[in-house]
Every structure is written in structure tokens, then in C-alpha cells.
Amino acid sequence: MSIRNGLLALLADQPMYGAQLRSEFEARTGDTWPLNVGQVYQTLTRLERDGLVDQRGEDEEGRTTYGLTDAGRAEVERWWSEPVDRESTPRNELAIKLALAVTVPGVDVTRVVQAQRTATMRQLRDLTRIKSATVTDGDRTQLAWLLVVENLIFAAESEVRWLDHVEARVARAAGSASPRAATAGSPEPATQRQAPVRTARGLR
Known part of the structure; x- marks a missing residue:
């Protein structure tokens, strides 16, 4: 997520000082991506160096506005006219974790998946409550x-579906495992898992 472009977009509205930019950025994105004021001023320094912003003097409290x-x-x-670049693949900790889990001996991949699904479903319920109260x-x-x-809700729903897919793939790959292992690692019925996701969609 581009802090640089976000700050430029805010400055297109009116000149601001660093702490004001941080406050406006966090307010308009629901505090989802909190900023450190030092990070804001470092970005402003680079933007000024690149000729994209300049100092507009100080306000009545001595704060430099840009x-x-x-x-x-x-x-x-x-930035407004061009799509977000998807060619560079961002690091996804969960994808990396599961990719390594299936290759490291002794890791119970099903348990890792189920623990993550529980956490993601909890986040999905929390987000749905927040949405309904907004x-x-x-x-x-x-x-x-x-x-x-809503973006976070869609992402959480997508993650749950992907985790279901991972669990099914792992189960197929372990088709030669003992019946006991297969029973211990078998996922709960899909209808039970998906019900909360359908509920979240129904609230939209």
C-alpha cells in the first residue's frame, strides 16, 4: 500500500502539516493502516526532494505545512487514472507459512490450517459486526x-475458501495415510464451515 501516493492525494485537497496528514490518512482509512508521524515526515522529505511537494510556510503554531x-x-x-500494479507479488506470510509447512517433516498441516481458519472466521465475524454498525x-x-x-470482509472470505482448498489438497496428497490419521485430520463438513461466510454476505 503506497503511503507516498496516499499523502499526495491528501495534499491535493489542501496543504497540511505532517501530523495532520497522519490524522487524515488514518481517519479516512478507518485506522486500518496506522502511520508513525516519523514515517510521514520521512515520506514528505523524499517527496520534496523529488519535486512533488514544497513547503508552504508555518501555521500559527509553527508547524510547517506542505x-x-x-x-x-x-x-x-x-495515480487515479492507472490501475494498481499487480505484477509484483507481495509477500504473504500465510501462503509462505503453509508452503513451508507441507515441506517440513513433522508439521501437522491440517492443524495449522484449522487454527488459521478459526482466527480468520473470528475476524470475519468482527468485521461484519463493525459493518452492520457503520x-x-x-x-x-x-x-x-x-x-x-468491506474490502477486509471480502479478503477474509477469500482466505477461508483458500484454506478449505488447501486442506482438501493436503488430504488428497495424504491419501495413503492411515485411517486414524485421516480421521484426525479430516475437516468439518463444508456446510458447517461455510455458514458464517454466507451470513456475512447476507448482511451486505
Whole structure:
């Protein structure tokens, strides 16, 4: 997630100082990606170096405000118009963990999957409750927060489906295991697992 472009987008609205940028960024994304104020100022320093922002003086409390240059405004317009790059694959800790789990002897992969599914389902229920309690009423900040929550809900639902897939693949790969091992590692019925996901979708 590009902090750089996020800060530029906020500065397209009006000049701001560092702590204000952090506050606005967190408010508009529902505190999902909290920022350190030092990180904000480091990013501003790089943006100023690259000619995308410049200092606009100090406010009444002595805080330096920053605004977009013409190049910075063009960069924001480019960001809005271009799709997010998916060519570079981000590191996914869960995918790495399970990829290693199936190759390391002695790891109970089914147990790892089931523990993760339980945690993801808990997150999904929490997100669904948050969504149901969110009222926009024309408030664009609340709408922004709702979109973030819905993105997290979709991601959690997708992760649950992927974990089901992983468990099924592992079970097929271990088809020669003993009946006892197969019973111990068998997933709960799909209808029981998927019910909470359907409930979450039904609230949308």
C-alpha cells in the first residue's frame, strides 16, 4: 500500500502539516493502516526532494505545512487514472507459512490450517459486526471507512475458501495415510464451515 501516493492525494485537497496528514490518512482509512508521524515526515522529505511537494510556510503554531507542486498534482492524477500494479507479488506470510509447512517433516498441516481458519472466521465475524454498525448518512469519511471494512470482509472470505482448498489438497496428497490419521485430520463438513461466510454476505 503506497503511503507516498496516499499523502499526495491528501495534499491535493489542501496543504497540511505532517501530523495532520497522519490524522487524515488514518481517519479516512478507518485506522486500518496506522502511520508513525516519523514515517510521514520521512515520506514528505523524499517527496520534496523529488519535486512533488514544497513547503508552504508555518501555521500559527509553527508547524510547517506542505502542498503539491504542479508535478505532484500530475502524479496524483496519474495515480487515479492507472490501475494498481499487480505484477509484483507481495509477500504473504500465510501462503509462505503453509508452503513451508507441507515441506517440513513433522508439521501437522491440517492443524495449522484449522487454527488459521478459526482466527480468520473470528475476524470475519468482527468485521461484519463493525459493518452492520457503520452508518454513513452522507458522511464521506464514514463511506471511506465502510469501503475499507468491506474490502477486509471480502479478503477474509477469500482466505477461508483458500484454506478449505488447501486442506482438501493436503488430504488428497495424504491419501495413503492411515485411517486414524485421516480421521484426525479430516475437516468439518463444508456446510458447517461455510455458514458464517454466507451470513456475512447476507448482511451486505
